[in-house]
Amino acid sequence: MTASPTDGLAGRDVLAGEHRLRVYTAGDPGRPAVLLVHGSGPGVSAPSNWGHLLPVLAEDFFCIAPDVLGFGDSEHPDPAPTGGMPAYTTLRAQSLLALLDALGLERAHFVGNSMGGMITLRAVQLAPERVGRIVLMGSGGAPIPPTDDLMRLITFYRDPSVEAMADLLPRFVHDDALFADRLGEIAADRFAKADRADVRRSHLATFDPEVGPVRFTEEELAAIHHEALVIHGREDRMLPVEAGYYLARHLPNAQLHVLPHAGHWVQIEQAARFVAQTRLFLTE
Template sequence: MDLTTTDVPVGEWTIHTHQAGDPADPTILWLHGSGPGVSALSNWAALITTMPGYHHVAPDLLGFGDSSHPEDLPLGVAGSAAARAEAMLGLLDALGVGRAHVVGNSMGGMIALLLVQRAPERFDRVVLMGSAGAPIEPTADLIKMITYYDDPSPEAMLDLMGRFLHDTGLYGDQIDQVAADRAEVAAREDVRRSHLRTFSPDGPLLVFPVEDLVAIEHEVLLVHGREDRIIRKESSYYLAELLPHAQLHVLPDAGHWVQIEQVDRFRSLATLFLGEDAA
């Protein structure tokens, strides 16, 4: 499947967006996670061109990659996630997508939950991968990611990638170059500013209360790496207990990047789950 990339105007912002597949097919909106140097393609490249029968929309979220980096991005995870959810609804409007499935990884999972709460009629099925949003103490490795800019460098990025992955050998001898490339993106001033505003202690965190989760009627697939050191698997246990129509799959030999370390398993799970909607 061919990939096309465009900068889509959304109000005062521009959202850098990758698309694959036929727009006449059901749409999947792919929402990446957070972290210095992250982008849509770094999360989803192995999936959005290998799942035929869908129209794939994979944007750099607001304040990430080559999308707009507002100087007034709300401080804190909760406020910045709300702005990103608003931008995603605007992106679907701009693309003429009335209804979509949504896949969210980590912070993208929180944004996916915000979307189905704000506009439930716009979304079909939901896939959450290593999603944050539970009332669970942050891990030391998550704190290391948040504080990356205390001492940024290619070496610090390589160390951080080792915390995200269960097995860095997946990248072979290319991992040093991958880390260097991500560190170069992270060194951009707009990327740094957005990261620091997102994780500012001057803004609130985002934790989903029980009453909000039990009210979500969508079918939800939760996927979590058993060895995830960034977001504990107990976060997905919390969500699975409360979301009325949720199923949970914990995959072995995988850290926080299930979509990279267990790409074939994830593709099979997602294809089966999303295909049920059309059955």
Template sequence: MPAEITTRDVQAGEHRLRIGTAGDPSAEPLLFLHGSGPGVSGLSNWERLIGDLGDRYHCIAPDTLGFGDSDHPNPPPRGMAAFTELRVAATWKLLDALGVDRVTLVGNSYGGQMSLAMTLERPERVAKVILMGSGGMPDLKPLPGLAKLIGFYDDPTEDAMAELLTLFVHDPSAFGPRIREIAAGRMPRALREDVRRSHLATFDFSAGGRIGWQPDELAKIDKDVLVVAAREDRIVPPEVSHYLSRHIPNARLHIVPNCGHWSQIEHPETFANLVDGFVRGAF
């Protein structure tokens, strides 16, 4: 039976963050960091997974600063590098507020980039790292799906949202009408001005700044890292996961077949077993 999920606001330094949690706070903590995209939130990425794992772990899934129902800085930092720096700082303050000294990071897509940044910044506070469909390779040319995500606000309609979400999964037909339902559910949040403002600031590439790591930087990561790639990912190409697994010394690479960008949603039992086994040291 899935663990109960509760939501609340936590003051993380000067910023308020909305979090969803499952499991006993005295259990081993796992921090789930969601990806980017219009209308995304911590629970939209992780609700099923933290419910499934909450009987064993203290699962924490925040709306990252500048996403969902957490604070949206105004004015926001311009560019992914500057906004990521602020988001990482706010996430550390969230863990401080929750009394979590050391944590395993589970990051999807942009959340994977945040996980890498956090691990390089404060390795003593990171136990293990799980990257799923993660970014982090420099000079990556966006796939059409990522380009559509970045440019969503050029045509912010429910049809455009549904079309975008079909690119996140390998077989949209397997979801039936759920894709349209998910799109409709995301639209009220996506159309909020604060959400739009944060999205456009994040993807302001004119601001410059680095959004990936060179091999010698990744080589400094001494944690056990599980890199999960979806073979049919149309948002972040699997080559990024291959790049990360080649250059992080203690990385393991797992390829999920017949899967798009959302391994945790398309194959939730497989992904939950990967997380649980890796955290327990089964492989």
């Protein structure tokens, strides 16, 4: 990693329905719209997930990268929604559809990473006519037990610290040399965001231990006829590649690309391949 993904990236607040979202945009609004939906994790935001890709994708698309509701600098409902991840996933999908309204967009392609993939699938279920093609990268939603690494993410707030963050971050990648000598600096920056009371509240509400995760049945996926690109890192330790196989097997119009030497952060470890495949898929 070199420069911070937030360098030179400015966001603005947009009222999306009943909730305020921090939104980062790039590219010509006259081009096809692509909504980039980041995943979960303590301290995550749209810039940390997509900042380095926005200028590249903006060459072909109007890119919209919001901090998802309950993450980053977007609104954190207080009190947080009850009902755990399923209820919060639906609320987050509704807020993204409301964001399209606020931006005057009838339709957009969705690119969902990890939890963002589940939010994307929920948005398709809620308003299929508002969603164009979908890209699911390292997506959740498959009936697969959580890995030990994912459980470390889920339970981060049992003993939160910069050291715990430095232990967590390398689990997202195949080769932790990606961090070079900046792991401590990156962990400290991300922990500063994760240590906010509103971020903690939203995380704990999302991963309520009394409520199960979001899992899409074979029948639910079979009813989604959107063209779909499923991208998964072969060495993903958070959501194993079997999750990608499950989604690609049951989405009727899905194609699957498994990338070697990549963990959960395909968009960082295999950025050029991710961009090339996404660009080809969304423009074919």
